[in-house]
Amino acid sequence: MSANLPxxxxxxxxxxxxxxxxxxxxxxxxxxxxxxxxxxxATGSAxxxxxxGPITIGASLSLTGDFSADGxxxxxxxxxxxxxxxxxxxxxxxxxxxTILDDQSDPNQVVTNxxxxxxxxxxxLTFGPFSSLLTAPASxxxxxxxxxxxxxxxxxxxxxxxxxxxxxxxVFDVSLPVADEFLPFVDYIxxxxxxxxxxxxxxxxxxxxxxxxxxxxxxxxxxxxxxxKTVYSKVFPEETSSYKPAADQVAAAKPDxxxxxxxxxxxVSSFMSEFAQDHFTPQxxxxxxxxxxxxxFTKAVGAGNATGMMVPDGWYPGYANATSKKMVSEYVAQYGxxxxxxxxxxxxAYSVGQVVNQAITAVxxxxxxxxxxxxxxxxxLQSVQGAVKFDALGENASSDAFVFQWxxxxxxxxxxxxxxxxxxxxxxxxxxxxQS
Amino acid sequence: xxxxxxxxxVDGVLIGGVYALMAVGLTLIFGVLDIINIAQGVLVxxxxxxxxxxxxxxxxDPFIGLLITIPAMFVIGVFIHxxxxxxxxxxxxxxxxxxxxxxVGLIIEGILFKIYGxxxxxxxxxxxxxxxxxxxxxVGWVYIWGFILAVVLVAVVYALLYxxxxxxxxxxxxxxxxxxxxxxxxxxxxxxxxFGIGVAVTAAGGEVFGLTNAxxxxxxxxxxxxxxxxxxxxGMGSVGGALGASVFMLTLESVVTIWQPNWAVAVYYAAxxxxxxxxxxxxxxxxxxxxx
Numbered sequence: 001m002s003a004n005l006p007x008x009x010x011x012x013x014x015x016x017x018x019x020x021x022x023x024x025x026x027x028x029x030x031x032x033x034x035x036x037x038x039x040x041x042a043t044g045s046a047x048x049x050x051x052x053g054p055i056t057i058g059a060s061l062s063l064t065g066d067f068s069a070d071g072x073x074x075x076x077x078x079x080x081x082x083x084x085x086x087x088x089x090x091x092x093x094x095x096x097x098x099t100i101l102d103d104q105s106d107p108n109q110v111v112t113n114x115x116x117x118x119x120x121x122x123x124x125l126t127f128g129p130f131s132s133l134l135t136a137p138a139s140x141x142x143x144x145x146x147x148x149x150x151x152x153x154x155x156x157x158x159x160x161x162x163x164x165x166x167x168x169x170x171v172f173d174v175s176l177p178v179a180d181e182f183l184p185f186v187d188y189i190x191x192x193x194x195x196x197x198x199x200x201x202x203x204x205x206x207x208x209x210x211x212x213x214x215x216x217x218x219x220x221x222x223x224x225x226x227x228x229k230t231v232y233s234k235v236f237p238e239e240t241s242s243y244k245p246a247a248d249q250v251a252a253a254k255p256d257x258x259x260x261x262x263x264x265x266x267x268v269s270s271f272m273s274e275f276a277q278d279h280f281t282p283q284x285x286x287x288x289x290x291x292x293x294x295x296x297f298t299k300a301v302g303a304g305n306a307t308g309m310m311v312p313d314g315w316y317p318g319y320a321n322a323t324s325k326k327m328v329s330e331y332v333a334q335y336g337x338x339x340x341x342x343x344x345x346x347x348x349a350y351s352v353g354q355v356v357n358q359a360i361t362a363v364x365x366x367x368x369x370x371x372x373x374x375x376x377x378x379x380x381l382q383s384v385q386g387a388v389k390f391d392a393l394g395e396n397a398s399s400d401a402f403v404f405q406w407x408x409x410x411x412x413x414x415x416x417x418x419x420x421x422x423x424x425x426x427x428x429x430x431x432x433x434x435q436s
Numbered sequence: 437x438x439x440x441x442x443x444x445x446v447d448g449v450l451i452g453g454v455y456a457l458m459a460v461g462l463t464l465i466f467g468v469l470d471i472i473n474i475a476q477g478v479l480v481x482x483x484x485x486x487x488x489x490x491x492x493x494x495x496x497d498p499f500i501g502l503l504i505t506i507p508a509m510f511v512i513g514v515f516i517h518x519x520x521x522x523x524x525x526x527x528x529x530x531x532x533x534x535x536x537x538x539x540v541g542l543i544i545e546g547i548l549f550k551i552y553g554x555x556x557x558x559x560x561x562x563x564x565x566x567x568x569x570x571x572x573x574x575v576g577w578v579y580i581w582g583f584i585l586a587v588v589l590v591a592v593v594y595a596l597l598y599x600x601x602x603x604x605x606x607x608x609x610x611x612x613x614x615x616x617x618x619x620x621x622x623x624x625x626x627x628x629x630x631f632g633i634g635v636a637v638t639a640a641g642g643e644v645f646g647l648t649n650a651x652x653x654x655x656x657x658x659x660x661x662x663x664x665x666x667x668x669x670x671g672m673g674s675v676g677g678a679l680g681a682s683v684f685m686l687t688l689e690s691v692v693t694i695w696q697p698n699w700a701v702a703v704y705y706a707a708x709x710x711x712x713x714x715x716x717x718x719x720x721x722x723x724x725x726x727x728x
Contacts, residue, residue: 063554068554069652072553236693236698240701242648244450244451244648245694245697248443252439265650266650269650273648276565277576299557300556302560434565
């Protein structure tokens with residue numbers, strides 16, 4: 001019977017089967033998140049909105065693609081904030097509805113998503129995406145439409161130096177500016193003394209990413225000025241076939257210090273694994289991102305090998321801040337795991353919501369122009385990451401840079417730098433040898 | 437400098453072995469079915485997750501686990517062919533299969549995400565960081581075993597194609613599907629088995645990829661463009677060509693990394709274009725393969 005069907009009918013059967021399967025999967029995915037994310041509602045615009053009904057907020061996140069691990073964590077952070085703020089009665093007596101679209105970690109898709117959120121869904125406000133790579137183009141869309149663009153993961157200079165932000169000043173990053181994030185580490189090396197510094201060598205491999213390159217370059221310039229000799233400094237493509245050749249070259253140079261411009265766990269874990277195979281353990285190993293991913297990092301690299309690994313950040317799960325502790329306990333209650341395994345992305349996303357909440361409350365509306373003006377007024381706001389105060393370009397001038405280190409066989413993720421700062425514990429000054 | 441170049445060549449050959457494991461199935465499927473399996477990258481990740489689950493849940497060594505994952509992937513491959521591929525007919529079948537295999541990849545990716553979440557994982561047996569010193573270079577055991585596995589699997593697939601009755605049927609289908617039908621070969625059966633074998637071989641690629649890289653459900657996207665370029669360079673349908681092209685391309689990329697890592701990917705694809713200009717059928721072109 002089927003043999004007599006025309007070819008297009010057979011193709012239609014196959015395509016139909018595929019469409020059904022994809023559709024079922026999509027329905028399954030959306031139903032699991034719809035209760036927390038809500039749906040889009042055309043309730044307002046950048047300059048005026050209805051004063052009744054829910055406050056609608058739109059965000060694009062990398063739920064799939066290269067940044068999906070971070071994007072999913074951001075989704076959890078945003079949703080946790082929405083749950084908390086609605087449980088507390090909402091903002092200005094209005095509930096909050098959050099719409100999240102998937103940008104597939106694609107700079108083109110993120111632009112499309114914000115155009116959809118602003119021009120089709122007419123959300124009242126926008127929250128930022130994950131990564132500097134996506135924040136820069138997304139913020140231009142928000143600027144064109146007069147929207148404030150509060151975000152937590154676009155700290156690279158390329159985000160603030162855009163024409164749109166220099167003209168409209170609409171970007172606000174609640175987190176630590178990334179260019180400065182290695183400075184506590186540089187200060188630590190300086191504290192070892194000039195004589196010691198001149199005996200040290202360092203390697204600076206970095207992914208070709210706006211998040212990774214600026215802090216690595218600044219660290220290299222400052223460490224070189226201290227007398228630390230550079231033995232390797234190269235940028236590798238973010239999507240490379242293998243990190244093995246670059247890692248082997250670093251290992252062959254045998255630097256005392258490795259400053260890795262990484263963007264995710266796979267980059268760091270690959271370098272660690274190759275170093276272990278090369279029987280090379282740097283004295284100090286700090287990575288721009290990856291070790292901050294909590295349990296995801298220790299599971300990938302092995303808890304024992306995590307010991308001594310450092311990462312700069314503005315927040316950690318043990319941060320002595322009442323709202324941070326509350327958020328961590330709520331996160332563990334909702335998503336499981338342990339406090340030390342909570343990802344810094346959660347706090348960054350949650351902080352975005354907190355800052356926007358305070359701005360809306362202060363100006364008494366969701367008027368984006370008023371919110372932009374208020375956030376540039378020099379006011380100091382509070383978040384789970386600490387104080388937030390924006391400079392003229394929207395960088396958080398109040399953020400403190402810390403360096404965290406995995407200790408006790410990967411059980412604890414401790415603040416170690418700046419030395420002597422509240423909450424800092426002694427640094428593991430010599431990384432233990434890799435475990436085989 | 438000589439030492440650095442030697443190290444880069446060793447790295448390229450070893451990484452090439454890993455990529456060959458991932459590409460062999462893709463080229464086999466194309467050679468027989470004229471299907472470019474866009475789901476190949478996701479199938480690699482599926483193989484990696486199967487090995488990961490056996491290792492973390494049942495404490496089965498990833499290499500031993502291949503005795504389970506290869507048959508499991510074979511069944512999955514046969515199912516994919518039966519459910520989606522075999523139903524496509526007509527002049528636009530090849531372009532339709534692009535769409536269908538892409539959708540199959542999305543389905544598998546979605547299922548993996550539902551099961552494993554978004555966090556990166558890695559297969560971490562005790563020996564994953566072990567290495568042996570050969571001529572002054574440390575070489576990871578994982579890469580050595582991966583390369584041996586690649587050579588063995590290519591040899592097995594080659595033997596299957598050229599030393600068995602089934603292989604003769606496969607080659608007959610490769611040369612002329614209509615003629616193969618006329619001499620009594622069950623083309624559908626051969627196609628299903630070949631698709632299954634192609635996917636089964638990918639289990640080994642996924643296992644070694646998971647031992648040498650952290651991965652998540654989305655990691656397949658970064659793989660597919662490279663795997664396609666490898667099978668194009670090797671000659672689409674050439675099993676040995678996949679191994680040769682993998683080693684060539686990854687060695688080239690590794691050597692370029694010595695001077696300018698950021699140019700490695702561009703040189704990789706530039707080399708592909710240059711080779712195809714002078715040899716459009718790839719290093720082990722399709723005509724030559726089918727004439728064997």
